[in-house]
Structure formats: structure tokens, C-alpha cells
Amino acid sequence: MTNHKTDLKNLTPDALREFLSGLGKEDFRARQILRWIYQRGVTSFDEMTDLSKDFRRELSERAWISSMQPELTEASGDGTRKYLFRLEDGQTVESVRIPMESERATLCISSQVGCALGCSFCLTGTFGLMRNLEPAEIVNQVCAAMREGPINNIVFMGMGEPLHNLENVIAALEILYARDGFDYGPRRVTLSTAGLVPEMRELGRRIRVNLAVSLNATSDAVRNQLMPVNRRFPLAELMAACREFPLAPRQRITFEYIMIGGVNDSIADARRLVKLLHGIRAKVNLIPFNEHEGSALRGPAPEAMTAFQTYLLDRDMVAIRRASKGQDISAACGQLKGRLERQQPALPA
Ligand code: SF4
Known part of the structure; x- marks a missing residue:
């Protein structure tokens, strides 16, 4: 119609x-x-x-003027809220509102239905890519969450690889930045990539945004296993693109490092990580792997996380330990969708 x-x-x-x-x-x-x-x-x-x-x-x-309402909202004891949206063609995506200190909130949004990159620690990857989200479907996640209260920061870390949907994601950023609209400054928006190197360079040329790189390994052998995208863009190329990414004064690139027990959580890994990030204004987020049904991967031992973090801090690196928020509500991206689709067959398009 x-x-x-x-x-x-x-x-x-x-x-x-x-x-x-x-x-x-x-x-x-x-x-x-x-x-x-x-x-x-x-x-x-x-x-x-x-x-x-x-x-x-x-x-x-x-x-x-389109609008989206969550079909399902899950609330966690720590204040995290997860929204599942059904799109016009019956597909679903999700967003997560994460409470921060002093009444602030970050919204984690999706950029694609599913994802083509197939990272082994990620449930979304197991669905494959269904389609890209339109700019409206990206900003409507923010509009819907804002109806429940202000959103201070936005992170593109939900379902999908944002740089695999580059044009629509840049359009969504321009909408989020519009002075007379939401008026988010680029410092309040973070885009997380698994490491699509050519698109990272193009992003840096076209628009300002905080960059997060989902790193998760310190050798090509391990990263190839965890993130097949590494076979196309191995660590050396990824790090070169990070070194060239334009940064504002005091801005850093965030490196997400999901710690997986016995896979990437050793002191040898910490040592290689320090070397890899040498010369990059970096901040490392250490996130314990959130064990989920259907994955053989395990979370790290708490002592391994502490030793890893201490190694980085002792070498003057910014290393922050992130609790996985919303533990009780399907926190890893794609889990809510996974659960819903097991309960009810997808609607015919
Ligand atoms: S972690 Fe991100 S890039 Fe990797 S499969 Fe999941 S959604 Fe895609």
C-alpha cells in the first residue's frame, strides 16, 4: 500500500x-x-x-513515515532491555538497551537481518545473511527505544556487520547526526566491525564515527578459526587499516576481545595483543564469552581474565573488563531471535 x-x-x-x-x-x-x-x-x-x-x-x-514497535521485550534484573522487532516482510531484528551509570543508557542496534560473516562464537552468524536493513529500519530501532526513555549512546553491535551494509549505515548515521533531528554527535555513536578492511577505509573517508574492531584473537591461525573474515583480511592488513583510520584528538579505537576459555585467554595471547596494538591509540574491552546452547565454546576462568587484564594494564594499555550485561536474557547477539524462531515458525513473507 x-x-x-x-x-x-x-x-x-x-x-x-x-x-x-x-x-x-x-x-x-x-x-x-x-x-x-x-x-x-x-x-x-x-x-x-x-x-x-x-x-x-x-x-x-x-x-x-514508518515506525516500529517491539513485538517482544525482555527485561533483565540488571535493567538491560532487549527488543525484538518484526519487519514489514516478516523478518526480525533486535536491539538492546543497556543501562549505564547515572541514568544513562546505551542502545545496541542491528544493521542487517542475520549476518554473512559466520563468526563461530556468534549465534547471529549461524542464521546466514537474510538481507540488509534500510536506513529507516536502523533509525526506527532508536525511535522505538527512545519512547521508553533517553538514549545517550548508540552502538552498531547488534545483528549484522554494519560495513557489509555500508551505504545504508552511512545514511542512518547522517540521520542520527542531523542537527534538527536526534542530533547525536559522532562521539556518541560507535560502529563495530569484524574487520572488512576496504569498507573501513571508505568509512574513515566519508563520515566520523567511533570505531570498534571485534578482534578476539592475536594470531591468524586462531582468528581464522573464530572469524572466517580473517582469511580475506588477515591481522596485518586489519592493523594497517586501524593505524590509518582518522581519529579526532583523544579518540581511540576500541578493540573488542571476547575471552574464550582455552582459546585466546593465555598470557601469550596478552603478549601478542600488546605487540599488535603497538602504535595504535587503542582501548581494549575484555568480554567473557557468554556460553549458549549449540556452541562448544566456553567462558574463561576468572583468574585467566584477571591475569590477562593485569598484563595489559602493566604495559600502560587501557583495558576494561566488561561484564556481559543481561546474562539472564539471552545477551549474545542473535539469541533472542534464535529463541523466538524456535518457538514459532517465521511468518510467510
Ligand atoms: S559477530 Fe558480528 S560479524 Fe560475526 S557473525 Fe556475529 S554479527 Fe556477524
Whole structure:
């Protein structure tokens, strides 16, 4: 019904201005519409009371404003909330709201349905890639979570490899950064990649965002096993791209390191990690592997984590131990989807 119309949430601020100029409208109309959509959460043109009736009618003939409601919300004892959204074609994606200190919250969002990269520690990888998310489907995760309270930071760490959906992710970033919309500064948004090197370089050329690299291993042999993408872009190439990634003063690249018992949690690994990150303004997040059904991998011994972290700290590295939040609600990405789809067959598209 709405397919021939333009979803305004798919448009970057520039594209919105262009769309409106096609209707003979001035640039300030784009600012008004951005405020209605993203600051006030309006999804109907009728509510845009500072636009003339004729303009509202014209808009509703050519455009619409999508919105998403979670089909399922799981709340954890530590305040983490996980949302599962069913998309127009019946596919599902999820987002996680993670409470931070002093009433702040971070939202972890998805960029694809499933993922093509097949990392062995990740449940999403086992589904394969279904499709890319549209920009609107990315920003609608933020709109939905904001209805439950403010979101201070956004991380692209949910389902999917954001750089495998580069154009739509850049469009979503431009929407999130729009002054008259959400107005997130680039310092409040982090994009996490498994290491698609050419796209990392392109991202750095085109837009500012905090970069996180899902590293998880310190040798090509182990990383090839855990993350097949490493066979295309081995550690040396990945690290070269990190060294060249443009950083603002005081900005660091975050390296995510999921610690897996007996696989990557030895002191020899810590030693290699220090070498790999030499010369990079880096921050290391150590995350214990969250054991889940269907995976033979195990979490690390607490002493191994402590020894690993101490080794890094003693060498003046920034190494933060992250509790996996939401332990009781399917915390690893893809687990909620996995559970839901086992319970009920996917709806026919
Ligand atoms: S960890 Fe990320 S890149 Fe790897 S399979 Fe999962 S979603 Fe894809």
C-alpha cells in the first residue's frame, strides 16, 4: 500500500531537502519535518501543525513515515532491555538497551537481518545473511527505544556487520547526526566491525564515527578459526587499516576481545595483543564469552581474565573488563531471535 511512497525515515537530511525541493519547498521545511519526526516522534503529517493543510496533503500523497514497535521485550534484573522487532516482510531484528551509570543508557542496534560473516562464537552468524536493513529500519530501532526513555549512546553491535551494509549505515548515521533531528554527535555513536578492511577505509573517508574492531584473537591461525573474515583480511592488513583510520584528538579505537576459555585467554595471547596494538591509540574491552546452547565454546576462568587484564594494564594499555550485561536474557547477539524462531515458525513473507 505504502510501497510507491517515499518513507521519509529513509532519507538523509540532504536527501530530504532534495525531495522537498522537488515539491518546490524551501530548505527550512526539511528542518521543520526533521523536528517533527525525530524530536517529537510524529508519524502522521496531520500532526505537523506548522505546515499548511495543502502541503500536508501533498506530503501524504507522496510520502509516509514508518515506525516500529517491539513485538517482544525482555527485561533483565540488571535493567538491560532487549527488543525484538518484526519487519514489514516478516523478518526480525533486535536491539538492546543497556543501562549505564547515572541514568544513562546505551542502545545496541542491528544493521542487517542475520549476518554473512559466520563468526563461530556468534549465534547471529549461524542464521546466514537474510538481507540488509534500510536506513529507516536502523533509525526506527532508536525511535522505538527512545519512547521508553533517553538514549545517550548508540552502538552498531547488534545483528549484522554494519560495513557489509555500508551505504545504508552511512545514511542512518547522517540521520542520527542531523542537527534538527536526534542530533547525536559522532562521539556518541560507535560502529563495530569484524574487520572488512576496504569498507573501513571508505568509512574513515566519508563520515566520523567511533570505531570498534571485534578482534578476539592475536594470531591468524586462531582468528581464522573464530572469524572466517580473517582469511580475506588477515591481522596485518586489519592493523594497517586501524593505524590509518582518522581519529579526532583523544579518540581511540576500541578493540573488542571476547575471552574464550582455552582459546585466546593465555598470557601469550596478552603478549601478542600488546605487540599488535603497538602504535595504535587503542582501548581494549575484555568480554567473557557468554556460553549458549549449540556452541562448544566456553567462558574463561576468572583468574585467566584477571591475569590477562593485569598484563595489559602493566604495559600502560587501557583495558576494561566488561561484564556481559543481561546474562539472564539471552545477551549474545542473535539469541533472542534464535529463541523466538524456535518457538514459532517465521511468518510467510
Ligand atoms: S559477530 Fe558480528 S560479524 Fe560475526 S557473525 Fe556475529 S554479527 Fe556477524
